[in-house]
Structures are given as C-alpha cells and as structure tokens.
Amino acid sequence: METTLARPQLTAGLAVIYVVWGSTYVALKIAVVDLPPLLLSAVRFFLAGAVLYAWCAARRRRHPRPDWRAPTAAEWGAGVVLGVLLPAAGTGGATWAEQRLPSGTTALLLATIPVWLVLTKRLVDGERIGRRAGVGLVAGLAGVAVLVNPLSGPAPDPLSAAVAVGGAACWGAGTVYGQHAPRPAQPLLASAVEMLGAGGVLFLLAVPAGEYGDLHRPDWSAVAALGYLVVFGSLVAYTTYEWLLHRAPARIVGTYAFVNPVVAVALGWLLLSEHVGWRTGVAATVIAAGVALIVTQRSPQERPSTEVSRTSPAARSPRCIPSGSRAAR
Numbered sequence: 001m002e003t004t005l006a007r008p009q010l011t012a013g014l015a016v017i018y019v020v021w022g023s024t025y026v027a028l029k030i031a032v033v034d035l036p037p038l039l040l041s042a043v044r045f046f047l048a049g050a051v052l053y054a055w056c057a058a059r060r061r062r063h064p065r066p067d068w069r070a071p072t073a074a075e076w077g078a079g080v081v082l083g084v085l086l087p088a089a090g091t092g093g094a095t096w097a098e099q100r101l102p103s104g105t106t107a108l109l110l111a112t113i114p115v116w117l118v119l120t121k122r123l124v125d126g127e128r129i130g131r132r133a134g135v136g137l138v139a140g141l142a143g144v145a146v147l148v149n150p151l152s153g154p155a156p157d158p159l160s161a162a163v164a165v166g167g168a169a170c171w172g173a174g175t176v177y178g179q180h181a182p183r184p185a186q187p188l189l190a191s192a193v194e195m196l197g198a199g200g201v202l203f204l205l206a207v208p209a210g211e212y213g214d215l216h217r218p219d220w221s222a223v224a225a226l227g228y229l230v231v232f233g234s235l236v237a238y239t240t241y242e243w244l245l246h247r248a249p250a251r252i253v254g255t256y257a258f259v260n261p262v263v264a265v266a267l268g269w270l271l272l273s274e275h276v277g278w279r280t281g282v283a284a285t286v287i288a289a290g291v292a293l294i295v296t297q298r299s300p301q302e303r304p305s306t307e308v309s310r311t312s313p314a315a316r317s318p319r320c321i322p323s324g325s326r327a328a329r
Helices: 007-031 037-062 073-097 103-110 113-125 131-148 158-178 189-205 220-245 256-271 278-295 324-328
Strands: none
Touching: 007 073, 007 103, 007 220, 007 256, 037 073, 037 189, 037 220, 073 103, 073 158, 073 189, 103 131, 103 158, 103 256, 103 278, 113 131, 113 158, 113 278, 131 158, 131 278, 256 278
C-alpha cells in the first residue's frame, strides 16, 4: 500500500499511537493501585465497546450501505473469542501483572506480541519464517530471558511476568484466529464486539476472583486514569490506528510495537520514578530490535517475483500486523 498521507499527517498520526498507547501502561499502573484489575479492565472495555457500537449503529442509519449491518450470531461468537484472547487475556493480563510489575517491564513483555504472532502463524498456517523475522524472533525471546532471568540479579515477580507473557502469547494467537474468523464489514464494528465480549467475560471472572468485595470509593487519580484509558487508549488512539492502516503502509504503522515499550519505560521513569537498571536497558534494546526485524520482514506477496509484478495489487498488499492490539490498547 502506498501512503496517501502528507508527511505532517503521517507524523501526527504515528505520534498519537506511539505516545498514547505507550502511556497506557503508566495509566494502568496508576489505576490498579486503587481499582481491582479485572473490574478495571471490564469497565474500560465495556464502556469503550458500547461507545463504538453505538457510533457504528448511528453510522449505519445515516449512511446505509449494503454490506453494513448488525453483527450476525457467528460474528458475535467470533468476537467474544477474540475478546477473550485479545483485550481480556492480553491487556487484562497486563493490567493484572502491573499490580507487581513496573509499567515499563510490563510493556516490554507485551512488546513480544509479534514474536508469538510469527510462531502461531508458522504452527497454524504453515507460514515460512523469513531470515530477518527469524533473527528478530530469537532476539525477542532473548530479551525476555534477560528481563526475567533470576540468575542475573533481582528479577521481576515470576507469576506476574508469566501472566504478562501469557497474555502476549494469547494476543498473538488471537490475531491469527482473527484472520480466519467471520467479521463485520463495517469499520470499527468488529472491535466494538470484541471489547463488549471482553468486558462481559471480565465482569464474570471478577466474581471468583473476589474483586466485587474489594470495591471501595476509588481515589480521583484512579478514576482519571480509567477515563484516560477509555477515551484516549481505547477510542482516540484506536481510531487513529484504523485511519492510518487505510492510508499508510502496514509496516510503518506496525512500528508502534517497538516504540510503545520505549515510551512506557521513559514515562514510568519520569512520572512514577520507576527504576531503569542495566537489565531493563539491555532487554529494551534487544526486544525493540527483534520486533523491528519482525515488523519490517516483507511477506512473500510484497517481494517482486516472475509471477507477480511490483505494480500489481498483490505485490502492493500490506503485510498483516497484530490487529488485536488495536482493540486492546
């Protein structure tokens, strides 16, 4: 896909998803101090999903199109599955993990989503892992090993780290599933369904976790952080991301995957006084480099060949990047 944006527009759009999505890890850290993590995520996604769903319904009434309709039962079912794998397990897992992990560490562990995406596509779709992506995959896993290795000094809480990495793996698997699942044709409607499904599941999971008994009047900072996550993290940044995907090469838009953790580490150090030691610095560098290699790996459809010319639609088709992060952030 050739970019149809002027450079200032592209820069402004990328700045939104770089900074806002990177800052959500800091907002999560502030919110979980006073709000139960599962209920926090449930309210966040259900509110954002309801707003998006209502907006899509209004758009269908004002601008009717033959392919724009309410979700079918199959699309609702697929949306709930995606909601569990992506927003609930991915971001919900990160929210739970941030009770004991610094926001920057959580962001670095979630930055491995492209690693799990590549592995899942290899296992499920049989997609060949290119040389660049292979090096990136090894680098990404090595960065995680550096970050959580208890033999090299004080390490992050192992259970929390495992939950964050597990959430990243679910995110990667859910992204691959989403490429095969039935989805509404109307823009944003699929993500609205996913977030509503995630919110409903998280409301139910909060019962056995005993979070309803932990409810109390939250501090204003937690409420403000929740509002920021709903409005800016799940609505403003997400719609900007969708807008960019239709107007810029997917590889460029996908750079958020290795910029977000750098932003999160920097903001955590600046705003929350989180310690940034050698372990975090090395892990950030290795993971960011690995994800960059994976994101910039061209798919076979993008490489020139004797059968497909450089100017054909197939040659210009964008490489798929983790769509799950769109709804979950």
